[in-house]
Amino acid sequence: MEWRDHGILLTxxxxxxxxxIIDVFTExxxxxxxxVHGGASRKKAPVLQPGAQLDLLWRARLEGHLGSYQAEPLRSRAAAALSGRMALxxxxxxxxxxxxxxPERAPYPDLYKQSEQLLDLLGQDELWPLAYLNWEMALLREMGFGLDLSACAVSGRNEDLAYISPKTGRAVSRQEAGQWVNRLLPLPPVLRGLGEAPDHEVAEGLxxxxxxLSERLAPSLGNHPLPEARARFIDIFSRRLQSR
Structure with a gap:
């Protein structure tokens, strides 16, 4: 059996x-x-870099087999990724x-499109942090842990929403927070798509x-810690914030 698709090379x-062996997020x-036979060769290895956009033809005798890819480059993101520390x-x-x-072999077409659009912004450091925050929100939503920020979980009203319940992922207004305020998470306007999205709000949203990601999504996947790559990105962004 075989199929053709395009995708983003992950590893x-x-x-x-x-x-x-390549792991690809396909649409x-x-x-x-x-x-990929010959995938470690001098000719193919430079093409098969993480983030690359590939045209893929997959073949296997049975659907459950690992199978083989024919992979042709559509777009390399290597130059953009190497343009600076934040991009990489x-x-x-x-x-x-x-x-x-x-999970393996489960399609997420909306998340795929958002991931493709996000990676196309690599190197545009002023746009990247906000775009990345929106992408994390989409990732949580697609994985079943989306945040409900439309109205206060207690009153049902949508005025002065300032916090998020760590248990439910729902918004809480400043008035209704009461004695629980120290246990709630911050809800900066940027998470609701409001305001000018300054860096300090993006950092609060992250x-x-x-x-x-760490306390709800990761435990559902076997309680493994989040990849260290996230902490490294947050560190680089935080340093930029401190330097301004």
Whole structure:
């Protein structure tokens, strides 16, 4: 059997003498691994870099087999990723989280499109942090841990929403927070798509999404810690924030 699709290369590892096993996030077939014969060669290895956009033809005798890929480059993101520390850290965190979160062979077409659009912003450091925060929100939503920020979980009203319940992921107004205020997570306007999204609000939003990634999503996947690539990206972004 066979299929054709396009996808984002997440990882590559050597296999045998000259082949490589690649893990790719495809639009129609989800995260899907396969062997590329000659994938470790001098000709193919530079093309098979994380973040690369590939045209893929997958073949296997049976659907459950690992199968083999014919992979042709559509777009390389290597130059953009090497343009600066934030760009490289951004590429690494996106590919790492996708590999960490996505089940094998389950399609997530909306998340795929958002991931493609995000990676196309590599090197645009002023736009990247906000775009990345929105992507983390989408990742949580697609994995079943989306935040409900439309109205206060207590009153049902949508005025002065300032916090998020760590248990439910729902918004809480300043008035209704009461004695629980120190146990709630911050809800900066940027998480609701409001305001000008300054860096300090983006950083606050990333602390909130980070909580749900580490304390809700990760335990559901076997209680493994989040990839270190996320902490490295947050560190680089935090340094930029401190320097301003």
């Amino acid at each position: 590559r590892r050597r296999h045998g003498e000259g082949a490589a 129609e077939h989800g995260r899907h691994a396969g062997i 850290a951004g590429l690494n965190v996106v590919t790492a989280l996708l590999g960490f979160c996505l 602390r909130t999404t980070g909580y749900f």
